[in-house]
Amino acid sequence: MVLTVMPGCKSDEVTTTPTAPPLPTATVNVAKVIEKEALNQIELVGTVQAVEQAEISSKITGNILSISVELGSKVKKGDLLVQLSAGEISAQVQQASAQLEQAKRNLNREEKLLKKNAATPETVKSLKDTVRIAQAAYLESQTMLNYTNIIAPFDGIITKKPANAGDLATPGKPLLQIEGENSLQILTDIPEAMIHTISMGDELMAHIPATSAKVTGVVTEIAPTADPSSRTTPIKIRIKSETHLRSGQFARVTLAAKDTKTMAIPKNAILPYGQLERVFVVVNDIAHLRLVRTGVSLENSGSELVEILSGLEIGDTVVSPGNSSLQSGQPVLIQ
Secondary structure, eight states: OOOOOOTTOOOOOOOOOOOOOOOOOEEEOEEEOEEEEOOEEEEEEEEEEESSEEEEEBSSOEEEEEEOOOTTOEEOTTOEEEEEOOHHHHHHHHHHHHHHHHHHHHHHHHHHHHHTTOSOHHHHHHHHHHHHHHHHHHHHHHHHHHTTEEEOSSSEEEEEOOOOTTOEEOBTOEEEEEEOSSOEEEEEEEETTTGGGOOTTOEEEEEETTTTEEEEEEEEEEOSSOBTTTTEEEEEEEEOOOTTOOTTOEEEEEEEEOSOEEEEEEGGGOEEETTEEEEEEEETTEEEEEEEEEEEEEEETTEEEEEEEESOOTTOEEEOSSOTTOOTTOBEEEO
């Protein structure tokens, strides 16, 4: 057998890939995935109102002679607000006064005659009853005369003025509205499924969008019955009066349900990447990159936590902070 060696042939070449150098060990701080109460927040619509408010109207019929206040006027308790015409009532007072004086004179005369045995005790007794009736009529007319001057029931500010001088005032017709300035409250309606979680004295958070103010209020009133049409129960929440808060402003009241649990980690453990959120989980001193889905922010004694909806388990160890330069699979040394 003859072996032929062909010139120009080379032996097979073997290509090798250089090995990547091992990743350096990184010193990191870590945190545990903890269990927290879920802040399942429900926002309710409410309205800021003054605790003291009154709609001023007349108790008698008469023309308005003068209104002593304007919109926005600050008044003190007892200040004159509206004065009504009092011609007929003044005449009634004078008539009642004259009848009372006449009844007193008749009684005085009969009492003198009784001492002289010229009158009977029954006549004197009848005249005494007549005096009492006349006195009651006089007091009634005097009270009606007092109704012609309408005064402020408490310290406050005039917020509505639908009437003007010259208008006819009738019982029940609004003339003015006055509201107290020193105390405010929020009125809102609680769903019937949650009313059992609210008690007198509870503190609730509220947000006033018009002023970007966040206030804490105390529940002062809870209606004993629910509205059958809306299935809600009205409550009142007393808040502190501040210069930028006004009656009638829109408010959002926050209710937090604390019946469920959730996972949480420090906010600085989250690595945003486009629309993705990632964390480094330490397993056997090796950092592994993992995708997570986050929820709402939580507060924990001054440090901000983030709710974790998926991607982690209770007790996992995550790198926090200082994880921006880490690579998946890199060994770590926990401080």
